[in-house]
Amino acid sequence: MDKTHILSILVENESGVLTRVAGLFSARGFNIDSISVAKTLEKNESKIIITTSGDSYILEQITKQLNRLINVIKVQELTDEDSVVRQTVLVKVNADETTRADVFRIKDIFNGRIIDVSKNSYTLEVTGSEKKIESLIDVLKPMGIKDIVKAGTIAMPRSKKSS
Amino acid sequence: MKTETKRNEVQQAAGQRQSTSYAKKELMTGSRIIIESLIREGVDTIFGYPGGAVLNIYDELLNYKDKIRHILVRHEQGAAHAADGYSRASGKIGVALVTSGPGATNTITGIATAFMDSIPMVILTGQVPTNLIGNDAFQEADTVGITRPCTKHNYLVKDIKDLAKTIKEAFYIASTGRPGPVLIDIPKDITSSVTEFEYPADVELKGYNPTYFGHHVQISRMVNEILKAQRPLFYIGGGVILSNAGTELKEVAELLDIPVTSTLMGLGGFPSEHPLFFGMLGMHGTYPANMAISNADFIIAVGARFDDRVTGKVEEFGRDARFAHIDIDPSSIGKNVKIDIPVVGDVKSVLNSMLEMLNGKNKEIESGRYERLKWLEEINAWKYEHPLSYKMTDVIKPQFVIEKIYELTGGDAIICTEVGQSQMWTAQFYKFKNPRTLLTSGGLGTMGYGFPAAIGAQVARPDKTVFDIAGDGSIQMNIQELGTAVQFNLPVKIAIINNNFLGMIRQWQELFYDKRYSFSEMNVNPDFVKLAEAYGAVGLRATKPEEVEGVIKKALSVKKPVIMDFVVAREESVYPMVAPGAPITGMLLV
Numbered sequence A: 001m002d003k004t005h006i007l008s009i010l011v012e013n014e015s016g017v018l019t020r021v022a023g024l025f026s027a028r029g030f031n032i033d034s035i036s037v038a039k040t041l042e043k044n045e046s047k048i049i050i051t052t053s054g055d056s057y058i059l060e061q062i063t064k065q066l067n068r069l070i071n072v073i074k075v076q077e078l079t080d081e082d083s084v085v086r087q088t089v090l091v092k093v094n095a096d097e098t099t100r101a102d103v104f105r106i107k108d109i110f111n112g113r114i115i116d117v118s119k120n121s122y123t124l125e126v127t128g129s130e131k132k133i134e135s136l137i138d139v140l141k142p143m144g145i146k147d148i149v150k151a152g153t154i155a156m157p158r159s160k161k162s163s
Numbered sequence B: 001m002k003t004e005t006k007r008n009e010v011q012q013a014a015g016q017r018q019s020t021s022y023a024k025k026e027l028m029t030g031s032r033i034i035i036e037s038l039i040r041e042g043v044d045t046i047f048g049y050p051g052g053a054v055l056n057i058y059d060e061l062l063n064y065k066d067k068i069r070h071i072l073v074r075h076e077q078g079a080a081h082a083a084d085g086y087s088r089a090s091g092k093i094g095v096a097l098v099t100s101g102p103g104a105t106n107t108i109t110g111i112a113t114a115f116m117d118s119i120p121m122v123i124l125t126g127q128v129p130t131n132l133i134g135n136d137a138f139q140e141a142d143t144v145g146i147t148r149p150c151t152k153h154n155y156l157v158k159d160i161k162d163l164a165k166t167i168k169e170a171f172y173i174a175s176t177g178r179p180g181p182v183l184i185d186i187p188k189d190i191t192s193s194v195t196e197f198e199y200p201a202d203v204e205l206k207g208y209n210p211t212y213f214g215h216h217v218q219i220s221r222m223v224n225e226i227l228k229a230q231r232p233l234f235y236i237g238g239g240v241i242l243s244n245a246g247t248e249l250k251e252v253a254e255l256l257d258i259p260v261t262s263t264l265m266g267l268g269g270f271p272s273e274h275p276l277f278f279g280m281l282g283m284h285g286t287y288p289a290n291m292a293i294s295n296a297d298f299i300i301a302v303g304a305r306f307d308d309r310v311t312g313k314v315e316e317f318g319r320d321a322r323f324a325h326i327d328i329d330p331s332s333i334g335k336n337v338k339i340d341i342p343v344v345g346d347v348k349s350v351l352n353s354m355l356e357m358l359n360g361k362n363k364e365i366e367s368g369r370y371e372r373l374k375w376l377e378e379i380n381a382w383k384y385e386h387p388l389s390y391k392m393t394d395v396i397k398p399q400f401v402i403e404k405i406y407e408l409t410g411g412d413a414i415i416c417t418e419v420g421q422s423q424m425w426t427a428q429f430y431k432f433k434n435p436r437t438l439l440t441s442g443g444l445g446t447m448g449y450g451f452p453a454a455i456g457a458q459v460a461r462p463d464k465t466v467f468d469i470a471g472d473g474s475i476q477m478n479i480q481e482l483g484t485a486v487q488f489n490l491p492v493k494i495a496i497i498n499n500n501f502l503g504m505i506r507q508w509q510e511l512f513y514d515k516r517y518s519f520s521e522m523n524v525n526p527d528f529v530k531l532a533e534a535y536g537a538v539g540l541r542a543t544k545p546e547e548v549e550g551v552i553k554k555a556l557s558v559k560k561p562v563i564m565d566f567v568v569a570r571e572e573s574v575y576p577m578v579a580p581g582a583p584i585t586g587m588l589l590v
């Protein structure tokens, strides 16, 4: 069964490493649903978070093929249960006299911030799980979304609870 | 006061260390660094072709004439295939050197060929100077971008300080783990600038750490299952040859009387005339090999990768069997067929561990022997039911030529092939005795591979007779290398199985397209005898069966490159044949 998987890929920060990873996905016919890349604190290392979908066979193939790349140091699958997963979204939404108050309320409910204001629009910044972002969009849609930008998912394993 | 002196001593010692290591470091140009590094990697042969971006390197090569032999090819594809053939024949790393742009793009087919068959190679390409990269400069191509999907790894050297380290890493990556081609792209300014040369002793690669030793538990599960199996079978591939594991494989197979079948790439990994060997399996596999796969109860895949030309309809492959798979590349295991016992590791090392475990299990070994011998008998019955065969007529049959080449070389030659029918007949009718004696493009199926590969093999093994068995189509893809063979006195023997057709294409059109021979006839071929002579090689021709032996003997007796033009039956087909995607038991027989 196809499922969404989050892969955390630690790579050496060589030039072209992102192309190698992305190229592998396209060459082998795997899809990338979202991708986010940034340096880690370690000198010369970056972390790539990729969300992809496929059954467990595909996931195993992706992991094995990624590990073949010389610049890939470690590949880890992160699951919703044992990791924290976040998306960030910027939404520019219609906000005139009649809807401004609603937008404000929604922002509070979703723990967001208003980061830009104009005469008839507000831009909201909200971070949360994928589900939360989806419901935010559902709620805002009727008011008229003018523009939307989502960042790739980021995730990290939860700390082990001592018990 | 005391601490003060102490510190001085330490400083002095450090100073001394520094000055001695300074004395070791010599200022060198990038070009010299490249060549000095190659020498430290044990390289004594380069296949190459000059051009603007590598002129500095070429100029320096002249100073190293006594240490490095440079073979000037006639086309850069030839350089890549020759380096590949050199590697396959010797087990060493083949090296090619070409210029930027068209020089680099001309090597792509050769690199992709080596990549598919896991051949260790280092390709050095020139690049435009660093300040022009990205400018669409003259003879600029994004070589690293183009070759990324067909190399094991590649580099663009942007700083001369990284040059030696990069070369060190490239040789290490090419030859370890699952081997493969590694490319280094070197801008021209790097070859002329100067730095201190020190060749690193080690490589440090955080993300690269191949597993050599198989997991003990997995190996012992595999051994136990073999001992319990009634119809075990070895399915061997190129990994046996790459890991030089022929001896160990033979020991295990003989100890347990386990029958062996091989892929095209594995031929030579087990002696073909051995009573436990039943030939190649797959699309043009032998009847006993394909029947054995389909009736085995335990299949041990050794350095093979379940290619679709081998498995046929994959769901039916080894339909009654459980599988163990020994491979150094974890991504090969479980890719096409579900594996019950995966063993990640070097084939040779894993087979050695198996032998150790089997030592002292005499009782278990003997208790299953009767069943295994019965199984062997069954396979032998298939072999006698449908042996490889062909009908002699008064025109030359291609299979007959291959048999004669085998007979007259005593199976001791290095045989390179092109691609097509002649390749398959070679796999079927030449009985390979030793590893590294069949050089063929299995994965990519590259027409034009065989002849330049034969040149590389002959350079690596001047003591050996080297053949290229070719179709009239394939040989014309790199025929220009005759010039190379003549210039460097490489007495390669080319046997053209001349049917005036792209034979394998014709065969598929006959079987699957109602004999509609769409553009597969080669109406115009050169006179290959005259062509050979024009290059200063020797040309011979046989048009009747009784001339074949004489022509081969003559070719073997001259110390020059020879083309033998065997004018053969035009519409002969390769059998057995399994239609693509059909179960491998569905063999069309002669």
Ligand SMILES: Cc1ncc(C[n+]2csc(CCOP(=O)(O)OP(=O)(O)O)c2C)c(N)n1
Residues within 6 Å of the ligand: B418, B419, B420, B421, B422, B423, B445, B446, B447, B448, B470, B471, B472, B473, B474, B475, B497, B499, B501, B502, B503, B504, B505
């Ligand atoms: C570079 C390349 N182009 C096309 C093919 C497709 N192909 C496979 S076999 C074949 C015919 C080969 O003809 P020939 O070399 O005359 O050998 P024969 O089959 O007649 O023995 C062709 C065109 C290929 N394998 N490689």
